[in-house]
Amino acid sequence: MDQPTTAVPYASPASAQGAPFAERPQKYDGLLLAGFGGPEGQDDVIPFLRNVTRGRGIPDERLEEVAHHYRHFGGVSPINAQNRALKAAIEEELARRGLDLPVYWGNRNWAPYLSEAVRDAADAGDHRLLAFATSAYSSFSSCRQYREDFARVLEETGLSETVTIDKIRQFFDHPGFVDSFVDSIREALQRFREEGVGIAQMRVLFSTHSIPVDDAQRSGPRDTDFGPGGAYEAQHLAVAAAVMERVSAQDPTLQDVAWELVYQSRSGPASQPWLEPDICDRIAQLPAEPVEAIAISPIGFVSDHMEVLWDLDTEALEAAAEVGVRAVRTATPGVDPVYVAGIVDLVQERIAAVDPADRAAATPLGPWFDVCRPACCENVRAGFKPAAAGIAP
Incomplete structure (x- = not known):
């Protein structure tokens, strides 16, 4: 597909010129569900971690330090089963709405790899793809890396001249995502109250994956000042506030419950600054404030994958038990019908090129762009590689 005059490589006609939002309707042949992947047996663990860390030269003995998280669960990450369930739920919702859009x-x-999915789509004659990446926020690892993967796959498969890939906007503040956190947080806080915990002694910890501060500061468009944590931190703070507004709307007696954003799953060297505070460090401080009960909401994650099962359900809950704080880990979106319906809302929004003023957004930061802006979410260590669904670089 010759695109010498386009601003956005590998893009459909509706997005190729680089406008922030699609300006005219676009028919798509298929939906590409893009996930992180995970091992499905003990023999898969180290090869999977090699894939995750490719290009960084990390020896297997260091990878084994992380591998024990997976080995604790039989070497099986739940993420692939969760994506199978999500794929089925999206297909059901598409069919319910009468949308003939196959999901790849x-x-x-890890298998099934993106290259397999794109080849399958092309073999079926589905050349114009709309991608949904299972990561809601803006940063290199949660957005741009997927866009670079799309470009790499199209080049490696030889399909760059015949297949286009657009990407659904970052959905951090779409109501379908935001609302999926509300009920379980409200129920946890109400349960604490029934057990005799006062409002002032409760706390909601909204937890997300920490990333290097340098990467956080480069998240989002370069022409906007989002604060010291970049768009990544600003988006999480905005979503947490929106969730708590909804909790209070459902139960006004909970409106004074305090909340804060914490981080987990740090994996870099001690010399490299990462976003803080770490959730376990923060939990250790809470009894002195005094806090008696915490609801831990994995607001940075869409399902109960390894960072939730190990870092929260194991390490964070153990940290709370050690200091005598009651703790409940609340739900991720998973296949909540509200979340699944929101995904299909986003598909229809992009197909119809809905005007930004008419798009659903639960925070002042949204709706986010259809087409990523220049120099958005740079990888500090590797610079800019070719990427789909955004203006170069």
């Missing part, structure tokens, strides 16, 4: 699922780091 591919992962970044």
Whole structure:
């Protein structure tokens, strides 16, 4: 597909010129569900971690330090089963709405790989793809890396001249995502109250994956100042506030419950600054404030994958038990019908090129762009590689 005059490589006609939002309707042949991937047996664990860390030269003995998280669960990450369930739920919702749009699922780091999914789509004659990446926020690892993967796959498969891939906007503040966190947080806080915990002694910890501060500061468009944590931190703070507004609307007696954003799953060297505070460090401080009960909401994650099962359900809950704080980990979106309906809302929004003023957004930061802006979410270590669904670089 010759695109010498386009601003956005590998893009459909509706997005190729680089406008922030699609300006005219676009028919798509298929939906590409893009996931992170995970091992499905003990023999898969180290090869999977090699894929995750490719290009960084990390020896297997260091990878084994992380591998024990997976080995604790039999070497099986739940993420692939969750994406199979999500794919089925999306297909059911598409069919319910009468949308004839096949769903192709591919992962970044484990089978089924994105290259397999794109080849399957092309073999079926589905050349114009709309991608939904299972990561809601803006950063290199949660957005741009997927876009680079799309470009790499199109080049490696030889399909760059015949297949286009657009990407659904970052959905951090779409109501379907935001609302899926509300009920379980409200129920946890109400349960604490029934057990005799006062409002002032409750706390909601909204937890997300930490990333290097340098990467956080480069998240989002370069022409906007989002604060010291970039768009990544600003988006999480905005979503947490929106969730708590909804909790209070459902139960006004909970409106004074305090909340804060914390981080987990740090994996870099001690010399490299990452976003803080770490959730376990923060939990250790809470009894002195005094806090008696916490609801831990994995607001940075869409399903109960390894960072939730290990870092929260194991390490964070153990940290709370050690200091005598009651703790409940609340739900991720998973296949909540509200979340699944929101995904299909986003598909229809992009197909119809809905005006930004008419798009659903639960925070002042949204709706986010259809087409990523220049120099958005740079990888500090590797610079800019070719990427789909955004203006170069």
